[in-house]
Amino acid sequence: xxxxxxxxxxxxxxxxxxxxxxxxxxxxxxxxxxxxxxxxxxxxxxxxxxxxxxxxxxxxxxxxxxxxxxxxxxxxxxxxxxxxxxxxxxxxxxxxxxxxxxxxxxxxxxxxxxxxxxxxxxxxxxxxxxxxxxxxxxxxxxxxxxxxxxxxxxxxxxxxxxxxxxxxxxxxxxxxxxxxxxxxxxxxxxxxxxxxxxxx
Numbered sequence: 001x002x003x004x005x006x007x008x009x010x011x012x013x014x015x016x017x018x019x020x021x022x023x024x025x026x027x028x029x030x031x032x033x034x035x036x037x038x039x040x041x042x043x044x045x046x047x048x049x050x051x052x053x054x055x056x057x058x059x060x061x062x063x064x065x066x067x068x069x070x071x072x073x074x075x076x077x078x079x080x081x082x083x084x085x086x087x088x089x090x091x092x093x094x095x096x097x098x099x100x101x102x103x104x105x106x107x108x109x110x111x112x113x114x115x116x117x118x119x120x121x122x123x124x125x126x127x128x129x130x131x132x133x134x135x136x137x138x139x140x141x142x143x144x145x146x147x148x149x150x151x152x153x154x155x156x157x158x159x160x161x162x163x164x165x166x167x168x169x170x171x172x173x174x175x176x177x178x179x180x181x182x183x184x185x186x187x188x189x190x191x192x193x194x195x196x197x198x199x200x
Contacts, residue, residue: 002023002024003020003021003022003023003117003120003139003140003142004020004021004023004047005018005019005020005021005142005184006018006019006021006043007184008037008039008040008043010034010035010037010066011034011035012034012035012062012065012100013034013062013187014187015032015034015062015063015186015187016032016184016185016186016187016188017030017031017032017033017034017037017040017066018030018031018032018144018184019040019043019044019049020117020139020142020144021044021047021049022117022118022119022120024118024119025117025118025119026047026048026049026050027049027050027052027117027118028044028047028049028050028051028052028117029051029052029053029054029055029117029122030051030054030055030070031054031055031056031057031137031144031184032055032056032057032063032064032144032146032186033054033056033063033064033065033066033067033070033078034062034063034064034065034066035065035066036066036069036070037066040070041073051070051074051076052076052117053076053077053078053079053115054067054070054071054076054077054078054079055078055079055115055122055137055144056078056079056080056084056108057134057135057136057137057144057145057146057147057148057186058080058081058084058087058130058131058133058134058135058146058147059080059084059085059087059088059091059108059131059133060087060094060131060147061091061094061095061100061103063146063147063186064080064088064091064106064108065103067106067108068104068106068107071106071107077109078106078108078109079108079109079110079111079112079115080108080109080110080111080133081110081111081124081126081133081134081135082110082111082133083126083128083131083132083133083134084131084132084133084134085108085110085133086132086161087131087132087133087161088105088106088108089105091103091105092105111124111135117139120139120140121139122137122138122139123137123138123139124136124137125137125138125143125173125174126170127145127146127148127149127167127170127173127174128163128166128167128170129148129154129155129157129162129163129164129165129166129167129168129169129170129171130146130147130148130154130155130156130157130162130167131147131161131162132161132163134146134147134148134155134170136148136149136174138177138181141178141180141181141182142181142182142184143174143177143181143182143183143184143193144184145174145183145184145185145186146185146186147185147186147187148167148170148171148174149171149174149183149185149191149196150185150186150187150188150191151183151185151188151189151190151191151195151196152191152196152199154167154171154200155167155186168200171200172200174193175193175196175197175199175200177193178193179192179193179194179197180192180193180194181193183196
């Protein structure tokens with residue numbers, strides 16, 4: 001079974017939001033959800049896909065601001081690792097501190113024990129560091145890395161609730177994955193595990 005993956009680069013900080021479609025079942029998931037966007041809705045409809053749920057890699061506002069809109073639009077749940085729920089509930093202090101208006105905090109749910117898209121399991125990999133409860137999602141040979149691993153670098157660890165030691169442990173763990181795995185980061189261009197080895 002193959003996957004179709006399309007990247008939407010969204011405001012407020014050029015975030016990568018990913019629509020992942022299982023080509024056999026036509027089930028779709030949305031990974032990270034930065035802003036309401038009818039282009040994503042149109043794309044899912046053109047593909048003849050059905051959105052099953054939303055996955056959030058971590059609770060920084062630029063990855064979750066669109067979640068409530070999509071949840072209402074599709075009547076689907078959105079999931080977040082519980083380790084980042086304190087950040088989610090504190091989202092408006094981050095927003096107002098950066099000069100943005102306060103927003104309604106989306107009602108995200110804890111990650112369930114098992115996630116599937118079609119018949120393919122979605123593996124949740126705990127990757128604390130950028131945030132306490134940050135995760136990556138591995139589907140087949142595609143790693144959706146949020147703000148943990150970028151092309152040639154990693155997520156910031158100079159912000160509240162980040163932890164440099166933790167992110168380096170997370171990076172070393174990720175880089176033990178097979179070298180041909182494609183990394184889809186929260187910002188910027190994709191990379192491969194093999195291209196990032198030896199950097200941390």
